[in-house]
Amino acid sequence: MELEKLKEELKKDLGQKLYNHSIATMEEAEKLAKIYRGHIEKAKIAGLLHDCGKRGKDDNISHAKKSAELAIEKYGIDNEEIINAIRYHTTGRVKMALLEKIVFIADKIEPNRAYDGVEELRKIAYSNLDEAIIRSLESTIEYVKKRKMELNIESVNTLNYLKEKK
């Protein structure tokens, strides 16, 4: 499917707010792909579709998996790099690829995002992608710990991996 067609289909599947977030993530991913010499078209498609399987009360982790599956089944994406960028956009993973990093951060800093620390995260993201992921994961993990929610092991592994790599 072409990008315009993907947008059309996605618009039918998502509410207005999530659709706007998807478009903004696509644009942010494009911007990051230009900075870090990623594949621009793949970054745009992955950014656009990263939440395509998100429905109402889905928890944060499972919606990424569902989105990856729907991207294959409904949107006809057969590129593994794009699928992985969608699948790992909430947790990251050990040895994540550039495209995965781009979509991970684009999702967290697109212009509609408003939360404590997002401005700083944006600045870091434009100069050091790995550092931005480290900061983002650290604050997510801190948030989860404070609320005594269940810690996602994949996020912890990603964080440790990126820190060791520094």
Ligand SMILES: [Fe+2]
């Ligand atoms: Fe998401």
Ligand SMILES: [Fe+2]
């Ligand atoms: Fe998202």
